[in-house]
Amino acid sequence: MEESRDVTIYDIAERMNLATSTISRALKDHPTISDKTIKKVKKVAEEMGFRPNILAAGLRGNSTKIIGVLVSRINRPFISSLISGIEEIAQKAGYSVMITQSHDSYEDEVNLSKALYDSRVCGIICSLAMDTRDTSHFQKFIDKNIPLVFVDRVPKDFDTYRVMIDNYSAGYKATKHLIEQGCRRIAHITGSPYRNTYSERKRGYVDALLEANLTVDEELIIETTLTYEEGETAATTLFDLPNPPDGVFVVNDTAAVGVIQIAKKRSLRIPEDIAIIGFNDDPIASIIDPGLTTISHPAVKMGQTSAKKILNHLKSAKKSADTPKKDRITEVTFLNTEVLVRASSSRKE
Amino acid sequence: MEESRDVTIYDIAERMNLATSTISRALKDHPTISDKTIKKVKKVAEEMGFRPNILAAGLRGNSTKIIGVLVSRINRPFISSLISGIEEIAQKAGYSVMITQSHDSYEDEVNLSKALYDSRVCGIICSLAMDTRDTSHFQKFIDKNIPLVFVDRVPKDFDTYRVMIDNYSAGYKATKHLIEQGCRRIAHITGSPYRNTYSERKRGYVDALLEANLTVDEELIIETTLTYEEGETAATTLFDLPNPPDGVFVVNDTAAVGVIQIAKKRSLRIPEDIAIIGFNDDPIASIIDPGLTTISHPAVKMGQTSAKKILNHLKSAKKSADTPKKDRITEVTFLNTEVLVRASSSRKE
């Protein structure tokens, strides 16, 4: 078992009687190296099985080709699809992805942001933890001109890239759909009001109600952590009301499924007695019986878009290395959402 | 906007009139440094906001504190839970996780294994691509004594850590369960025979049939890529048979759900006409109606276990740096599986 040392540019330089600087430049098509030399170097490098030491390059340049990802939890349909999209784009461009999960804890988020920073990630994509209010721990990325993309769960007061859906409009559409199905007393099961995703959807919900001259009953608005169990609990509370709702807009499918199960257990007819709409279009939405009407949004595409923002930023930053434009970036990308009507809400043909 | 340079051990050394070597050693409790000095150095480092440059350390030691992960696809319930478990353990130990997905392509797997190797990961956890037959691209990790863990989809002829379930026994249990429910003609929808996960389950299936004196009908064994759609297709084929099955053992829940949907569409009674058992206990299994009987296995725990194998290996390797034990490692860890009986197969009270 030979401890064969990796071949370095020094080995190539020695073999070719050239300087390491020439090798280094030739390998990345530096314009001051002649085409002949470039070709020869590349050929020899190939022959010798040369693979550049990423760490050495990173140390020198004080940056890696790693995109950091910071999300609440990996094993959620939406998040894992998001990551899948990120990884796909990154991989194609020769970048790697480093994944971390905050478990929806602000404290973890702060620590992980530091860890990613220390890892010299070339960019970071983050979806905020449920209880994050202060986002100053991300400022260091801005200061170092490291591209930062907030995706889905974004802060409202941070000038940087944002990739998201129009939550207000989605909430409005969802609620309006229920109204169109004849619902007059629509409940709303939501998450932390600190997260734009939920506060905005709620805003859309409220506006849709008001527009239809329906009253907004605080009793019908329940704040939860959006688990399946909490969906069940919220549903129980709602159905036990003296004047129960005839429609529910739940901000994620997991909790919405909990609502369906309770409704079924109580022999409520869906959608006749209670129409239900969820959010995300998780796989279960199309599997459950009745099919869950939901708001679909392109998770994979959101990931891809986020990754592209990072890559583009890096590309243009390289070009304009001379022009030290340090303007604050405020680029918000909205991806489309769609009401996916299924049986849980279709009262009409 | 000050381009405040990061503080290095040089800065600390200068401030304290000590050598960088002393700082470096003090920060990691090297025994030759006095406790007084260690405390002082740590205090100053803390004050100055020192954060070690991972790349520099990695370059020198030719290794990082990154665990590489190579899986088929991230956005699958089983895989994302697996990764979640890995990340959790890694994070607690101060390690990072680099994720890549082969998309079930052998070629991608080869390239990604190289990329992870080049990234100087300190260990690698892999679940093989669907069509991987040759695993020699992993040999380089062994040669460099980089711990390699195969998880779930493992090769049969590679001496290294393996974390998996007893697929044979699981397949046997699943089939036997159907037999106990009175099924006499049990179909089997499986994946690539090159993957241990599927070939072993099939072996268990066959043995369970033989043991019960049931005939093994090749017509009832269908090989697929295990998507929802292929589950539907396979079900259609089976149900169209002149002598259709009265039970189906599907090696994943996704395809099993496809089977259920087709059965329902054809108004077959589940489980009276056709009993169905899946594999994985994906979230949909408990949501779908009827509930899908399935084989559960601890995805998160498999991830955790895999990560621990890596960490333990690194720990013991550090201790026995003098004892250059290079024996081939063949450590197989089996995690438990369980038949989760739900409505899709319970014919009896």
Add this chain to the structure above:
DNA sequence: TAAAAACTTGCAATCGGTTGCGTAAAAATA
């Protein structure tokens, strides 16, 4: 043909911890 311009390549410092080896200082032993 001489001088200027353009093209190629080399030199050497740099990034920031890590570590083998040497040595000064303090403590233990003779």
Add this chain to the structure above:
DNA sequence: TATTTTTACGCAACCGATTGCAAGTTTTTA
């Protein structure tokens, strides 16, 4: 008090690629 041991720390090379600047060579221009 002299000598051996132990303790504590410093020196300097090292990991491998990158890059500003210098310098040599060739081509172009006057």
